[in-house]
Amino acid sequence: MEKQTDQIARNSTRKEFLATSLKTGAAVAGAAVGAASIEGLAHAAHIEARDLADQPVNLKWEVEFTDAPDQQAVQQYLIKPYQQLHPNVSITLQAAPTGTSTDQHLATLFAAGDGPDIYDNAGPSFMPPYITNGEALNLEPYAAKYGWKQKMSSFALQSSLYQGKLYYLPTEFESLHLWVNTTAMQKYGWKVPTTYDEMMNVCAEIKAKGLIPFATGMNGWKGCWDWWYSYFLNAYLGTKKLYKVLTGQIPWTDPEIATSYQMMKKIWDLGYIMDKQAPAITLTSSWAIWGQGKAVFRMEGTWGFSPGLVYANAKNIEWAIAPLPTWKPGIDFAPPVGIGEANAINPKSKNIAVAADFYDFAFFRNRDQILKWLPKLSSIFLPTLKWQPNDFGSSFDPRLASVLVASSKAMATSRAGYLSWTAWPAKTETYMWTNFESVLYGKLSITDYLKETDRIFQQEKSAGTLPQVPKPAGL
């Protein structure tokens, strides 16, 4: 026992010496090439030192998903396989308590000096404050070591850079689509709408039959309203114009943006969205209503596969996923695609190299495992890899496979629209969803809403906290 302890002590001493030597060497070399390189080389030294580690390592991982089945699946398909390869590493999942968003919880933990080793936040929009406050590690050295940038689609990579550097890994691959209750559509002979006018006509017919055109629920989290303006701003302005808005070349007070809001308000005023009861209904209840056939459409993202299967299968409702209708003829509308979660490493973690290795495993090396558990989940922890049709076996739900392949292709070719939680700056995004209901209910004029949106956006632009927005093809 004593011998073993001595051996560990000698190993530790050697490791510490190696780490110190490497860091010193890195620092000396770095002095010659500049401060930026010092950071990179010091990290590289750290990687080498920690790769030799065989002592117990515990990584605290703050995750956004709180449902028990999701956490169990991550344990089974992600953490357990990694621990089989590295028995000395234990990974503890932690999540924000009910009623608190991950962003709020993380801010509190960091303010208290108790930040997790690695964390999974709500998307690129929310990352700049962490980066500017030194709570997200510059991942460039690890990206170079593991070749991460080559494995990501360009859209995902561009969405994940802050001032040209990689600080977080895009995690949840998300895109918005029209979810259709085909049982009802076939029963009444309705056609899936492809334009705004067609959508309004079929919604009127659906309502006349006593059904709800669009099911959704905002009770518990009003932030889901951002799905709607993410959709209609892309569908009315088109990708190229929206890119110009998001980069500050066109103001938010542009008349076309106001028009798109007026069109949205018309849909709300006519009761096509959850019979105007969305603020009183939870998202889960809205799934139940849709699954029971009481509603025909959902304007929903890829995260809805799991509840879609559960609630629709319960009542044998046939359903399909269709492209969202465009709101303006001839516009360059591409389905909004984005990154729902961003995984970063706490620079103060004592196990940075292990954390980076785990991320490499989780995001890139573990591709086969991801395919196993993906259909069972709400697309959580879906890395933004370059998916191909032959990646998916015959048992894989073809609806999910087709959406993943299409979105992957859209991202690879930069023909994708923008999701607010990926491409909007944080304060602008928060103002827009917290006040969206006021616009729908007519308590706040569209003009005032957009004026304030623009004021906040310009402030964030001046402060340099705009997220990097991938440039669309052809611009």
Next chain:
Amino acid sequence: MATLEGLSTPSAARAGAASAARRRRWRRRVVPWLFILPAVLLHLIVIGGPALFTFFLSLTSWNGFAFGKVIGFDNYRQVFTADTTIGSAVMNNIRWTIIFLTIPIALGLGVALMLRTIAHSGVQMTYRTIFYLPATMSSAVVGRLWQWIYDPFYGINTLLTSWGWTGLAQSWLADPNIALYAVANADNWRWWGFLMIIFLAALHNVEPTLYEAARVDGAGGFRLFWHITLPNLRPTLVFVGLLTIIWSFQVIDLIFIMTQGGPANATMTLAMWIYQEAIYNYSPGYGSAIAVLMTLGLSGFIAGFVYLRYKGWDV
């Protein structure tokens, strides 16, 4: 020997007595403070420290991450000049206060008066337990329960419609004109039973001979209530009123659970607005400024209460 010398001199005896008197005075003045010192220290650490820190934060542009910089009273200026939501939040707090200063107090007092007339202690206890039960439930349970009751597709509306009372079926939590009252109703459901217990305890302390004497003089039920019950309940009523005002301005729990301030800010209150600004909107510095102003406003009510007591009012 020294004692003998001391006793032998009258001036020394006087000095000794004076010293003993000083010690007694010191003990009387200081010792009570020493006894409450732990509580004072605890209060300073738990309440005073964070309160001062909140005031400091209100003078900064803290975004929840980096402290930013000290910006003086800019946050306070913003409250009065640029915040378009805070006015409606204050109005909602006032509406909430009016509701809770009337309905649950009237209900609690009325039921307490009725229960007092029940002679059988077991029956009275049964009623007290039933009425008090909702007060033991957590906000999370009450909030969820009433969300289900108000559910537009499965809740009480279904029942009302099946009875043919379609006019009473409302968008309880989705109509901005109704939502605040719907949430207040849920809060009142668990609150009035607590007030009933307080009033019942206070009623037990009213001297029964006062009622007997008044009855002999021919006083009826209303006169008994107006001239004996109410004056004797005045301290309790003032205390309950003060608590109601303070708690009404702090209300957040059921609103957070049931509506999160919506729809369209219809249930936004000051505490909810502080939370939204501080947490969702990355402006804890600004949220702290609202919190400080809210504390100052509520301190005015407490100061009024203290002043009345100082003036000899029996409250």
